[in-house]
Amino acid sequence: QCRVYCPTGAITIHSNVDEVWEAIGDPTVRVVAEIAPAxxxxxxxxxxxxxxxxxxxxxxxxMHRMGFDEVYDVTLSxxxxxxxxxxxxxxxxxxNRNLPLxxxxxxxxxxxxxxxxxxxxxxxxxxxxxxxxxxxxxxEYYRDPENSQGKKTVVVSVMPCTAKKMEIRWKRNYTRGQxxxxxxxxxxxxxxxxxxxxxxxxDLDPEACDMPFxxxxxxxxxxxxxxGVTEAVLRRLAPNHSKQLMDNIADCGVREKKWIREFxxxxxxxxxxxxxxxxxxxxxxxxxxxxxxxxQYDLIExxxxxxxxxxxxxxxxxxxxxxxxxxxxxxxxxxxNESVRKCDENPLVQNLYKGMLKDKAHELLHVHAxxxxx
Ligand code: SF4
Numbered sequence: 001q002c003r004v005y006c007p008t009g010a011i012t013i014h015s016n017v018d019e020v021w022e023a024i025g026d027p028t029v030r031v032v033a034e035i036a037p038a039x040x041x042x043x044x045x046x047x048x049x050x051x052x053x054x055x056x057x058x059x060x061x062x063m064h065r066m067g068f069d070e071v072y073d074v075t076l077s078x079x080x081x082x083x084x085x086x087x088x089x090x091x092x093x094x095x096n097r098n099l100p101l102x103x104x105x106x107x108x109x110x111x112x113x114x115x116x117x118x119x120x121x122x123x124x125x126x127x128x129x130x131x132x133x134x135x136x137x138x139x140e141y142y143r144d145p146e147n148s149q150g151k152k153t154v155v156v157s158v159m160p161c162t163a164k165k166m167e168i169r170w171k172r173n174y175t176r177g178q179x180x181x182x183x184x185x186x187x188x189x190x191x192x193x194x195x196x197x198x199x200x201x202x203d204l205d206p207e208a209c210d211m212p213f214x215x216x217x218x219x220x221x222x223x224x225x226x227x228g229v230t231e232a233v234l235r236r237l238a239p240n241h242s243k244q245l246m247d248n249i250a251d252c253g254v255r256e257k258k259w260i261r262e263f264x265x266x267x268x269x270x271x272x273x274x275x276x277x278x279x280x281x282x283x284x285x286x287x288x289x290x291x292x293x294x295x296q297y298d299l300i301e302x303x304x305x306x307x308x309x310x311x312x313x314x315x316x317x318x319x320x321x322x323x324x325x326x327x328x329x330x331x332x333x334x335x336x337n338e339s340v341r342k343c344d345e346n347p348l349v350q351n352l353y354k355g356m357l358k359d360k361a362h363e364l365l366h367v368h369a370x371x372x373x374x
Contacts, residue, residue, distance in 0.1 A: 016165070016183050017193055023154040023183070024067040030142065030151040032070045033063055034134045034213075037078060038160040038224030038309035039187045041330035045323060046191045046316040047201040052326030054334050057206020059158075062194045064207060068156070073209045075216020077134035078223040078232070079343035080352070081105065084127045084365050085229075086236040089299060093270075098122050100275075100290075100297040103229050104367075105129045107167035108304035112280050117287050123300075126366045130223060131157050131164055132173045135180035136364040138213065140356060154182045158190050160224070160312030161305065172367040186314025217346045218335030225328045226278035226308035227254040227261065230301045235342045237267055246341060255332075259306055260286060262295075273297045279306040 023031045040056035049055065056073075063071045089101050104110055104125040113120055128136065135155045142153040157164065167173065168181040185193075194201060208214060219235050222228035234249045235241070253263025254276060261276040275297045277286050283302045289295045305311045310327035340346050357364065 014165075015189055015192075016185050017189050017196075019183050020156055020185060020193065023156070028151060030069045030148065030153050031067070031156060032072065032138055032142070032153060033068045033156045033158060034072045034074050034077075034131070034138065035059060035158045035209075036074045036131065036160055036164075036224065036309065037216075037221050037228075037331065038312060038315070038327070039158050039190070040334070041224065041310060041327040042160065042187050042315040042323070043191055043194075044201065045318055046188075049202060050326075051318070051321075051323040052328070052330030054330050055201060056334075057208065058201050058204045059190070060209055061204040061207040062197075062199050062201060063190075065199065065204075066193060066197050070210040072134065072138070072213040073216050073220075074130045074134050074157070075220030075223070076213050076346070076348055077130040077137065077216075078220035079217050079346050079349045080133050080137070080357075080365060081127050081130050081223075082219060082229070082232045082236050082343040083349060083353070084133075084361070085125050086233050088125055088127065089233065090237075093298065100273075100300045101125055102299075103301045105223065105229055106163070106303050106305075106309075107170075108161070108163040109280065109283065109302040111163075111166070112283065112304065113287075113302075116284075117291075119291075120287060128173055128365055128367055129164075129167060130220075131159060131167065131181060131184070132367075133365050134213070135168075136173075136175050137352070137356065139175060139178070139180050140360070140364060141213075155180065157181050157184045158187065159184050159314060160187055160309040161314045162186060163304070164314075170367075174368075175364060186312075188314055188316055191316060212348060212351070215340075215346065215348050217343050217349075218338035218341035219343050220346075221335045221338065222331050224309045224331050226303050226306075227256075227276045227301065228308065228331070230254050230274060230276050230299065232343060233299070234265060236344060238342070241342050241345065262297075272299060274299045274301075276301045278303040278308055280304050282306075 044053045044055040060071045102123045142148045165184045219232035231254045259282040264271045307324040
């Protein structure tokens, strides 16, 4: 088993495509897929479409044709991440504990912090990443014999980077001692599967994701770009979802075109000091300043890839041009078209908290056994 993982795609990575085909070919197995937000604005590049065009519906169609039993959307678990992370943020603020809160969605960043800045590990959110949350929820759902219908469930995640292959093996993400995500593949591996199957993505009609895990809010969609997690948290803290308020949040500095964005947002009776950073070299600058007492923040979002997951090392590479801005704009466009833009207004999220997550939110959505992490 290859143990090399590279978030930037600079080294050759073990492919897990054969394992996916094997699972699909096994009649005793139910293969369920979960697709990360950033994948939908990158896969089209490999099929000659305009940079950053959203092709989620076509991907779903292709995956159904290839034999995946169900195809779900990680934007749903991105919504769950925000529900949990916003709650954690408010608790830490009220107790003035372990601030600034640092995000935990990006495994390359989490590992970097663990290895190089262990003094800040307590600051990192205990929330599992959207991949981890989605897989835990899916495995729980299919534990019910009525849902599994006698088949073993194999969860396949489609992710923008290879660091996610590392993350699925962290024992802190396991539920009841079991690995939740069975196989993680990158956008590029998915593209290879689509090609090997003989499909031309542009010829396929869009299809909707499957229910009951096929719908996320616009806030979940923008997780795929740097600043998206923070913007979704600010939406969650906002008192309503008026267009004016959503626009004000978008204009607060969170979308600024800088690797290190610093801004302040008013919340109730205080100002929240926020930093959004992408690129681990830039994260190092921020953490060193924090250590030296030169800066103070309440919330720090870190993504290892510059620009966020849209530029993950598992995304297709376009020689001679950088599709970062086009992919980011593509996610914002999709978000703008969503009727639900706040995680708490997603009816599937509401159903989950009333049902499966009623007594299990902490068990399924947060990390455990941190000492076994990485
Ligand atoms: Fe992976 Fe990069 Fe996204 Fe981190 S920022 S989760 S390394 S694609």
